[in-house]
Amino acid sequence: MRVKGSVVVITGAASGIGRATALRFAAEGATVVVASRRAKALATLTEECRRHGVEALGVPTDVTDATAVDELARRTVERFGRIDVWVNNAAVTFFSPFLxxxxxxxxRVLDVNVMGYVHGARAALTQMQLQGAGVLVNVASIVGEVPQPYTSAYSVSKAAVRALGASLRSELLLDREKHIDVVTVLPATIDTPFFRHAAxxxxxEVVPMPPLYSPQRVARAIVKAVESPRREVVVGPAGRQFAVQHRVAPGTTEAMMAVQTDRTHLSRHNAAPDSPGNLYSPSSEPRDAEVEGGWGGRRRTAQRRLALLGLAVGTGVVLRRALR
Structure with a gap:
């Protein structure tokens, strides 16, 4: 699908991956409609998007409310005439022992992360079938492939998102809807405010589990997936590695994930009080309405690339010397 000139709806757009994705689509020339519970954050985001010379609309929306999601779709079509792309991205989580x-x-996690996507998919696909074309993007997570401890509901929800995508693709195939695509995106750990939001x-204290990638990387992957739709897109080499390992040696991989989560996803030095996070009401902290979480995802990605480049150059030098 051609991104320039398309109409794109993004839920969970106030911060992190959603905000980065909105800005990326705007930079590519798309009209963007952004949704979140945070009206003030949407206002600043639409202003940023318009700097790219495109139209932008912010619609405060709680995705657990099916009527509100239908209203989001209605306002988009009323204003811009169609919905070319719908990105289901709004999500919440907790970190806690299961019991x-x-x-x-x-x-609540299942209501937001599963039913919120169901509401979005129903609204989007209803319009896309009327148009005869469109792309639905569901942002899942690599934990939908390799679940981790202490985020049981989140892991369940992201596995459900993968299943939802597969089921919808099957139905569209049977309905011979050749120009409507459903793409599931599975990011690894991304540097966003998400971890500060968590219950x-x-x-x-919750901290991102390394290796850490930038939200802009996910945004680029989503735009590329819209241009050339694929069934599933894993973002981040570590995520791809975990997925392959889990299919080959599931028991070993689950044990590795358990140990890594305990050692690196939860601080060994900083305590944290019990909190419901942003499950029931959004954060009012200005820094929680930003693209990045402040853990240096872009810097770490750049450092890894430089290290790999240095390794490649060093290997090339050794090979040339050996050939001489």
Missing amino acids: KVPVEDFR NYTGR
Whole structure:
């Protein structure tokens, strides 16, 4: 699909991957409609998008409310005439031992991360079938392939998102909808405010698990997936490696994920009080409405690339000397 001139709807757009994706589509010349619970964050985002010379609309939306999501779609079509791309991205999580987390928090994660995507998919596909074309992008996570401890509901929800995508692709195939695509994106650990938002009942501060990648990398992958749709797109070499390992040696890989999560995803030095995070109300912190979380994802990616480049150059020198 041609991105320039298309109409793109993005949920969970106030920060992180959603915000980066909106800005990327705007830079590529697309009209963007952004949705989130945070009206003020949407206002600043639409202003940033318009600097690229495109139209932008912010619609405050709670994706757990099917009527609100339908209204998001209605306003988009009313204003711009169609929906070419819909990106389901809004998500929440908790970090907690399974038996400690309040059951209502578990249910809330599933309501946002699964039913929110269901509401978005129904609204988007209804319009896309009327048009005869469109791309639905569901942002899942590599933990949908390799679940981790302490985020049981999130892992369940992202596995469900993968299953939803496969089921929808099957139905579109049977309906002979050749010009409607469903793409599932599975990012690895991304440097966003997401980890500060999370509900937490572990007693330890949540930090991103390395290796860490930039949200701009995910945004580029989403735009590319819209231009050339694929079934699933894993973002980040570590995510791809984990996925392959899990299919070959699931028990070993799950053990590795468990140890790595415990050692690197939860601080060994900083305690944290029990908190429901942003499960029921959005953060009011200005820094939580930014693209990056402040953990240096772009810097770390650049450092890894430089290291790999140095290794490649060094290997080339050794080979040339050997050939001489």
